[in-house]
Amino acid sequence: MEYLSMLSVVLQLLMLSILWKLCSFLVWRPYTLTKWFAKQGIRGPTYSLVSGCLEEIKSLRRDAKEIVMDTDSNDIIPRVQPHYHKWLSLYGDTFLYWYGTEPRVFISEPEQAKEVLSNKFGFYPKPKAKPTIAAMMGKGLVFVEGPDWVRHRRAVSPAFNIDKLKVITKRMAACTLSMLNGWQEKVTEAKGQCVEMEMGMEFKQLTADIISHTTFGTSFIEGKEVFEVQMELQERAIVSSTDIFIPGTQYLPTKWNIRTWILKRRLRNTLKNIIVSRLKSKGDGGSDTSYGDDLLGLMMGLSTTESSNKQEVGLELNVNEIMDECKTFFFAGHETTSHLLTWTMFLLSINKEWQEKVREEVLRECGMGIPDADKLSKLKLLNMVLLEALRLYTPVIVLLRKASKEMKLGNLTVPKDTQISIPLSIIHRNKKYWGEDANEFNPMRFAEGVKKAAKHPNALIAFSIGPRACIGQNFAIMEGKTVMALILQRFSFSLSPKYKHAPADRLTLQPQYGLPILLKPLQV
Numbered sequence: 001m002e003y004l005s006m007l008s009v010v011l012q013l014l015m016l017s018i019l020w021k022l023c024s025f026l027v028w029r030p031y032t033l034t035k036w037f038a039k040q041g042i043r044g045p046t047y048s049l050v051s052g053c054l055e056e057i058k059s060l061r062r063d064a065k066e067i068v069m070d071t072d073s074n075d076i077i078p079r080v081q082p083h084y085h086k087w088l089s090l091y092g093d094t095f096l097y098w099y100g101t102e103p104r105v106f107i108s109e110p111e112q113a114k115e116v117l118s119n120k121f122g123f124y125p126k127p128k129a130k131p132t133i134a135a136m137m138g139k140g141l142v143f144v145e146g147p148d149w150v151r152h153r154r155a156v157s158p159a160f161n162i163d164k165l166k167v168i169t170k171r172m173a174a175c176t177l178s179m180l181n182g183w184q185e186k187v188t189e190a191k192g193q194c195v196e197m198e199m200g201m202e203f204k205q206l207t208a209d210i211i212s213h214t215t216f217g218t219s220f221i222e223g224k225e226v227f228e229v230q231m232e233l234q235e236r237a238i239v240s241s242t243d244i245f246i247p248g249t250q251y252l253p254t255k256w257n258i259r260t261w262i263l264k265r266r267l268r269n270t271l272k273n274i275i276v277s278r279l280k281s282k283g284d285g286g287s288d289t290s291y292g293d294d295l296l297g298l299m300m301g302l303s304t305t306e307s308s309n310k311q312e313v314g315l316e317l318n319v320n321e322i323m324d325e326c327k328t329f330f331f332a333g334h335e336t337t338s339h340l341l342t343w344t345m346f347l348l349s350i351n352k353e354w355q356e357k358v359r360e361e362v363l364r365e366c367g368m369g370i371p372d373a374d375k376l377s378k379l380k381l382l383n384m385v386l387l388e389a390l391r392l393y394t395p396v397i398v399l400l401r402k403a404s405k406e407m408k409l410g411n412l413t414v415p416k417d418t419q420i421s422i423p424l425s426i427i428h429r430n431k432k433y434w435g436e437d438a439n440e441f442n443p444m445r446f447a448e449g450v451k452k453a454a455k456h457p458n459a460l461i462a463f464s465i466g467p468r469a470c471i472g473q474n475f476a477i478m479e480g481k482t483v484m485a486l487i488l489q490r491f492s493f494s495l496s497p498k499y500k501h502a503p504a505d506r507l508t509l510q511p512q513y514g515l516p517i518l519l520k521p522l523q524v
Contacts, residue, residue, distance in 0.1 A: 026050060026101065033103050033415060037096045040412060042105070044096035045087060051244060052098025057083045058242050065512070069501040071350060074392045075439045076503045077426060081397065084423055094412065100244045102127075104400075104419040105412070110433060110456040112410055113422045116401050118466035122146060124401040127419055131250040132240055135264040136233035140321075140328030141471065153471065155317045156325060159214075159295040160471055165478055166373040167293070168214050172482040173370045175209045180490055187521050196496050199515040200342050203483075207338040210479060211330050217294035222274050223330070229267045230331050236260060238506050271323040275300065295329060296322070329472070336395040337476045339510050341483055343393035344386060346515055347441050348484075349495045354443065358382050359488040368489055376481045384443035386480045387450065390462040391434075392441065395508045397425040399464060424461055425509070433459040492520045 030047045037044075045053045060082040067079050078085045084106065087095055093108045107113065116124045125145050129137070137143065141152045158164065179202065186195045212223030236256075250257060278291050278300060291297035299322045317325065348355040358381050365371075365378045399422040403414045414420065429438040433454040434445070451457040463470035470476075487493075496516035504512035 030098065030101075030103070033418070034096065036413075036415060037105070042094055042096050042412070043091045044106075045091075045098075047098045050101065052100045052102070053083070054098075054100055054242055054244065057099075060086060061242075065502075065504070067502070069503075071495065071499070071501045073439070073501070074441060075429075076393070076509075077429070080425065080503050080505050080509065081423065084426060088426075099419070102419055103415075103417075104421045105414060106421045106423065107409070107412075108423060108426050108430065109410075110427055110430075110458045110461070112412075113399075113427060113461060114458045114465060115409060116420055116422065117399070117461070117464055117468065120467055123404050123407055124420065125404055127400050127402045130237070130240065130245055132233060132237040132260060135260055135267070136230050136237060136327065137331050138324030138327035140324040140326075142328050142332060149468075151317065152321065152325060155299050156295070156329070156471060158298050160475060162373075162474075164293070165474060168475070169371075169373050169376065169478060169482055171213045172210050172479050173486065175206060175213060176483050176486045177370070178209070179206050180486060183491070183519060184521065187519065192521060194518045194520045196498075196516055196518055199345050199517045200338075200511055201514065203338040203341040203345075204334070206483065207334045207341070207479070210337075211334045213294075215295045215326060215330055215333075216274055217292045217297065222270060225270050226267060226326070226330050227334065229263050229270070230327070233260070233263050233267075234331075234335075234507060236263075241507070267327065268323060271326055272319075275319060275322065296326060299325060332470075333472055333475065335508050337479050339393070339395040339508050340386065340389060340476060340480055342511065342515050343509075344389040344480065344484060345487075345493065345517060346495070346511070347389055347392070348385065349493055349517060351441055352494070354381075354385060354441075355488070355492070358385055358484075359492075362485045362488045366485060366489070371482065371485050373478070376478065376485065379481055379485060381443070382481055382484060383477070384446040386477060386484070387446045387453075387460070388441060388443040391428045391460055392439075393503065393509055394424050394428060394462040395510075396462070397505060397509050398423050399461075422461075427459060427461065430459070490522055492522060493517050494520075 026049060030052075034044075034047065045056060047053070048055065064079045064082040069076070069079060083097075087097065087106070088108075095106050097104055097106065107116075122145065126143055129143055134143070141149070141156055144152050183195070183197065186197070187193075208224065208227040212221075212227065216223040236259075250260075274296065278296065291300040299317055348358070358379075361379055361381045362371075366375045371379075401420045401422070403416055403418050403420065405416050407414045409420075428434070431438045433456045445453045450460055453460060458465055463473040463476075494517070496518050498516045500513045502512040503509055
């Protein structure tokens with residue numbers, strides 16, 4: 001009896017401890033943080049127990065989803081980020097809101113964004129990814145931190161040097177020409193008349209093809225399976241993005257989790273089979289290119305178990321890390337570039353004078369030939385158009401960071417573990433820096449380069465800035481130039497009457513109803 005009595009007391013104390021911690025986390029912490037920021041003049045929407053501001057975010061997004069914009073309007077914030085649009089008008093350029101139980105400080109000044117993103121001491125790491133995102137992208141260069149990030153960056157960097165990009169351009173062109181041949185067949189069937197194509201899907205398939213070839217080389221067919229699995233994981237991530245995440249629930253054998261586990265295992269097995277196959281077919285010589293000159297081959301050449309350069313010990317990637325990098329590069333490279341191409345096609349479709357200007361430039365510099373890297377570098381107008389597309393319709397519309405300790409950010413003191421929300425789409429159209437025409441398509445603003453396009457040199461941060469800037473930005477721009485140049489040589493295009501202008505945030509910015517385009521061949 002005495003033993004049972006003691007056990008009862010221990011259980012009661014344990015329950016009280018848990019209840020106290022929950023009360024502290026769910027009630028006292030939000031109260032004290034709200035007071036902390038209020039003393040600094042920072043306000044925000046009201047915190048609700050557990051859900052924070054998520055219910056208001058969901059409600060505003062549901063209403064915004066029904067809006068179809070005027071085709072000529074690039075003022076996408078009320079539709080894509082209606083909660084930010086509302087809170088900016090109520091609380092100013094900096095405010096506090098709660099994403100469930102996560103406190104987030106919204107900042108919209110380029111100088112503040114630069115201070116966070118350019119920090120070299122790891123004071124603003126990325127928040128931990130939700131399980132579905134982690135399954136889709138792995139713990140690769142995007143999410144890894146500290147010394148591990150240094151190793152990953154070192155291993156991946158060789159794939160993005162200028163010489164490699166020049167070789168990759170040929171693969172990009174070959175994949176694009178295969179797509180354009182398919183378009184030409186449809187035109188022939190239509191006896192030279194206009195044909196309608198859904199560009200969002202066309203570019204998704206194209207960029208998946210390009211990434212499959214550049215990441216996996218001769219194993220590109222297996223790479224397509226990686227694409228299929230990641231697309232299903234992405235849809236699941238979108239569905240759960242505004243759900244309240246309770247740590248530990250990802251291990252429960254629910255129907256949702258079981259399907260996620262199956263997809264995760266399928267993704268891992270596919271990548272592992274590709275790597276095992278590459279190991280078996282390794283050539284002689286043991287050099288870092290003996291596994292191939294694609295991204296996978298370059299990383300495998302630096303793998304821990306195979307590297308022959310003793311000075312590299314401690315900098316190599318193991319097999320699991322190589323698989324994670326393949327996941328990251330495949331998703332990040334495919335998803336963002338496909339939407340850059342989609343929105344560029346949209347903007348050139350409604351701005352016919354710019355379509356003609358860029359076509360004239362392409363024909364002048366490249367003729368009807370396949371452009372190489374040197375010719376692509378001469379396409380200044382096309383480069384300006386791509387930058388303007390990135391500004392108005394940047395694929396990644398928000399970056400999140402977290403204060404690893406109490407930090408001073410300008411005049412603001414940010415407590416430890418507070419997340420910082422950097423809204424790229426809002427910074428990119430801030431009239432204070434971009435002028436009164438901030439919502440208008442005007443590629444000429446980039447005539448003197450990115451740094452002089454706005455009143456702040458970091459007002460365009462589509463690829464982030466600082467040490468964690470996107471390693472694949474030159475790859476993306478090169479791909480964008482290659483694809484658009486080849487299209488402009490062969491086709492003119494305009495919006496289909498079926499198009500509905502409805503940009504949507506689905507982890508990346510994409511047209512909710514697709515992009516139907518009318519294609520007309522320039523040479524019959």
